[in-house]
Amino acid sequence: MIKPQHHEIVVIGAGICGSTITNELLQRGQSVCIIDAASSPATACSSHAYAIAHPHIGRGSPRLLRLTHIAFLLAEARWGTVWNQHGIFQPTKKDKHFDRAEATNYLKSLDLDEDIAIALDALEAEKICGIKQSGVWLSRGASLNIFEASNALLQEHDDLTCLWNTRVTKIEQVNSQWALLNQANEVILTADKVVVATAMDSKALMSSIGIKLPLKPVRGQLSIFSIKKEDAWVSRLPRVGISGDGYCLPAQQLEDGGYRWMVGSSFDEGEDDLGSRESSDAFNREQAQGLLAYFEGDLKALIKADDFVGVRCVAGDRLPIIGALTQRPGIFLATALGSRGILWSALAAKLITAQLLGDNFALLARLGFAADLVAALAPARFFAGALPAPAALASNSKPILPSAPRAK
Numbered sequence: 001m002i003k004p005q006h007h008e009i010v011v012i013g014a015g016i017c018g019s020t021i022t023n024e025l026l027q028r029g030q031s032v033c034i035i036d037a038a039s040s041p042a043t044a045c046s047s048h049a050y051a052i053a054h055p056h057i058g059r060g061s062p063r064l065l066r067l068t069h070i071a072f073l074l075a076e077a078r079w080g081t082v083w084n085q086h087g088i089f090q091p092t093k094k095d096k097h098f099d100r101a102e103a104t105n106y107l108k109s110l111d112l113d114e115d116i117a118i119a120l121d122a123l124e125a126e127k128i129c130g131i132k133q134s135g136v137w138l139s140r141g142a143s144l145n146i147f148e149a150s151n152a153l154l155q156e157h158d159d160l161t162c163l164w165n166t167r168v169t170k171i172e173q174v175n176s177q178w179a180l181l182n183q184a185n186e187v188i189l190t191a192d193k194v195v196v197a198t199a200m201d202s203k204a205l206m207s208s209i210g211i212k213l214p215l216k217p218v219r220g221q222l223s224i225f226s227i228k229k230e231d232a233w234v235s236r237l238p239r240v241g242i243s244g245d246g247y248c249l250p251a252q253q254l255e256d257g258g259y260r261w262m263v264g265s266s267f268d269e270g271e272d273d274l275g276s277r278e279s280s281d282a283f284n285r286e287q288a289q290g291l292l293a294y295f296e297g298d299l300k301a302l303i304k305a306d307d308f309v310g311v312r313c314v315a316g317d318r319l320p321i322i323g324a325l326t327q328r329p330g331i332f333l334a335t336a337l338g339s340r341g342i343l344w345s346a347l348a349a350k351l352i353t354a355q356l357l358g359d360n361f362a363l364l365a366r367l368g369f370a371a372d373l374v375a376a377l378a379p380a381r382f383f384a385g386a387l388p389a390p391a392a393l394a395s396n397s398k399p400i401l402p403s404a405p406r407a408k
């Protein structure tokens with residue numbers, strides 16, 4: 001029998017998360033082998049072409065605010081060339097009163113400079129970004145084609161090995177190395193360090209080494225509508241992104257004078273069916289009315305042209321799971337990116353690479369990471385006691401959800 005290949009570092013999963021981590025490791029001079037069950041990068045949730053990115057500015061979850069601020073700056077720097085910066089407007093919730101001074105003070109308290117987030121009343125917002133609603137203007141907010149970004153990250157490189165059409169079904173510790181096995185229980189390869197970035201499938205892979213993760217699928221459908229050039233919606237269509245109850249991209253004018261407009265998305269908890277649904281398009285039409293505060297808009301004029309359906313992977317406390325699995329030295333996890341794949345993959349690339357290469361914490365601190373933030377992302381947050389392996393294999397893998405308020 002041929003001896004399986006050995007790699008120092010293997011990344012499982014070539015979605016945006018695994019691709020970004022791999023790219024960061026290559027930039028740091030490492031040799032990396034990336035494995036994916038599919039025949040090319042970004043075929044699952046990361047086949048998404050319409051994702052937006054902005055720092056979270058909602059109230060009630062201070063760690064999420066700090067983390068998304070750091071992650072936004074990292075994402076902006078990483079994807080500069082494919083970053084489609086059109087700005088994103090976040091309207092005031094319909095049941096909330098807008099007070100500009102109060103909103104400005106609140107944004108200041110988050111350490112967000114005015115070039116990142118500025119409170120605007122409806123008249124100012126109409127002048128600056130064409131939306132006649134009060135809210136917060138995030139001028140550096142952007143969208144990204146996650147599919148293209150993932151593929152660009154995995155261009156040919158002397159230090160990169162890609163293994164496509166290879167599903168890992170089990171991980172096993174063999175002496176001080178990790179063996180990755182396929183469905184026939186054959187060893188695909190061995191590695192010193194393994195980064196697991198397989199979204200929902202991380203649950204099965206982790207359970208093969210005695211770790212239970214509280215992950216759940218959340219199906220989502222985005223709708224791409226076409227709008228005829230003479231329709232009343234045309235004068236209301238946005239030239240910036242809007243993020244509120246749902247989100248939309250700037251409308252694009254077509255050669256015939258009509259428009260194409262992406263609006264999303266449904267949030268179907270516990271579901272993982274990839275089939276397209278009319279009910280999700282109907283939901284998105286109503287979200288479109290809400291985002292533009294155009295409740296008299298004729299829903300039938302939003303003609304379905306296309307859609308994207310994906311399954312998000314979400315953790316019990318809604319934060320991503322990013323970090324070294326201290327109970328299993330050499331295993332690193334980057335999963336549960338939820339609806340923030342752009343931000344969390346940029347953050348995961350820095351954090352996982354720093355932990356894997358044993359960087360001094362001061363380097364991370366310079367990027368804004370504080371110890372409490374690293375702990376908030378760490379897989380260990382779900383395990384009682386976090387005893388060192390291997391004694392803790394069984395008793396230590398019971399998931400415990402933090403009692404802190406849920407991050408959105």
Ligand SMILES: Cc1cc2nc3c(=O)[nH]c(=O)nc-3n(C[C@H](O)[C@H](O)[C@H](O)COP(=O)(O)OP(=O)(O)OC[C@H]3O[C@@H](n4cnc5c(N)ncnc54)[C@H](O)[C@@H]3O)c2cc1C
Nearest residue numbers: 013015016017037044046051052168201220310340341342
């Ligand atoms: C409707 C919708 C709207 C969204 N909107 C936004 C948005 O506006 N902004 C934003 O930032 N994010 C958004 N997201 C989220 C974003 O798309 C995801 O967070 C991101 O794509 C997840 O990337 P990933 O690499 O973790 O997972 P995936 O893209 O699912 O990649 C996992 C990879 O692992 C591989 N794999 C799985 N199991 C195995 C195995 N056992 N062996 C080998 N390979 C395996 C798969 O083939 C796949 O390539 C949205 C998602 C949805 C569904």
